[in-house]
Amino acid sequence: MTQLDEFYAAYDRVLQKWPVEVESIDMSTAHGTTRVNACGSADHPALVLLPGAGATSTVWFANVAALARHYRVYALDLMGDVGRSVPGETSIGSVDELLDWLSTVLDGLDLPTAAICGHSYGAMIALAYSLRNGSRVEALTLLDPNGCFGPMSAQYLLHAIPILLSPNDTRQRRFVEWETGGRELDSDWLDVLALGAAHFPKSKTIVPKRPKPAEFENFGVDTTVLLAGRGKVHNAARIESAVRAVLARARTVVLENATHHTLPMLPAAEVNEILLS
Known part of the structure; x- marks a missing residue:
C-alpha cells in the first residue's frame, strides 16, 4: 500500500464514522470532479459544508447526525485541496474561478439557494462567495474564520x-497538538490530516482577500460567526469586535473551550446547536 493509499484508507475510515446514510456524488466542473458527501432527506432545505484546508469533507462526522435531521447536507472536498475531488487539466487560478467553481457545484446539485457553513479556509471561501452571490445564500455560518x-x-x-x-x-501532528493544547482528537481524522499534508498532491491554494469594510455595505445575508475562545489563529475578542464593526446585525458566539483545529468536531454539540438555531 502506498502512502497515498493509506490516506484514502484513512479518509474512508472517517467517512464510515458518519452515523447516517451517505451518498457520495462526483460533480463535474471545468476544473475537475468535485466529491460531495451528502446525507439527510432530499425534502429538507440544503446546507453546504466547506471544510478547512486539509480537513476534507469527512471532518463533519460529529455534526452530520444532528444536521441531517433538519437539512439535506452537502459536504464538499475542496477542489485543489486534499480529498477525493480530482483536479482536471485546468486548475483553479484565481478567486473568480474559485467562486465560479462553487456556483457550478451548486448548479450541478440543483441548488438555486442554500445555507452555507465554512470553517477556516472554507469560511474564507464561504464569505467571499456570499459577498458576491448573496442572493444564492440563505444563511451564512463562519466557524473561526481566519x-x-x-x-x-x-x-x-x-x-x-x-x-x-x-x-x-x-510536523502536521505536532502543529495540531500545539494549537489544540494536546486535546484528544479522532485518530483516524488525524491520519487524514497528517497523511494528506505529507503525501497528497495539491494545487496552489487560492486565498480570497480580506474584505474591505465597504464591501459589507448592503450585505443582507443572515450571518453567524462562531469563534474559538482558546484558538491561536487570532484573538477571538478582537475578531468579534471587528465583525460587529462591519456586520452589526451578525450573531457572534465565542466558544470559550474551543480551539481552531478542534472545530467543528469539538465541541460538536455546541456547534450543532448554533447551526440549527
Whole structure:
C-alpha cells in the first residue's frame, strides 16, 4: 500500500464514522470532479459544508447526525485541496474561478439557494462567495474564520512556517497538538490530516482577500460567526469586535473551550446547536 493509499484508507475510515446514510456524488466542473458527501432527506432545505484546508469533507462526522435531521447536507472536498475531488487539466487560478467553481457545484446539485457553513479556509471561501452571490445564500455560518475580519497572529504563522515550507506527517501532528493544547482528537481524522499534508498532491491554494469594510455595505445575508475562545489563529475578542464593526446585525458566539483545529468536531454539540438555531 502506498502512502497515498493509506490516506484514502484513512479518509474512508472517517467517512464510515458518519452515523447516517451517505451518498457520495462526483460533480463535474471545468476544473475537475468535485466529491460531495451528502446525507439527510432530499425534502429538507440544503446546507453546504466547506471544510478547512486539509480537513476534507469527512471532518463533519460529529455534526452530520444532528444536521441531517433538519437539512439535506452537502459536504464538499475542496477542489485543489486534499480529498477525493480530482483536479482536471485546468486548475483553479484565481478567486473568480474559485467562486465560479462553487456556483457550478451548486448548479450541478440543483441548488438555486442554500445555507452555507465554512470553517477556516472554507469560511474564507464561504464569505467571499456570499459577498458576491448573496442572493444564492440563505444563511451564512463562519466557524473561526481566519483572515476574514482581521489578521492571523504572528505566533500562529510562525508555528505554521515549517509545514508551509516542507510539510510532513510529524510536523502536521505536532502543529495540531500545539494549537489544540494536546486535546484528544479522532485518530483516524488525524491520519487524514497528517497523511494528506505529507503525501497528497495539491494545487496552489487560492486565498480570497480580506474584505474591505465597504464591501459589507448592503450585505443582507443572515450571518453567524462562531469563534474559538482558546484558538491561536487570532484573538477571538478582537475578531468579534471587528465583525460587529462591519456586520452589526451578525450573531457572534465565542466558544470559550474551543480551539481552531478542534472545530467543528469539538465541541460538536455546541456547534450543532448554533447551526440549527
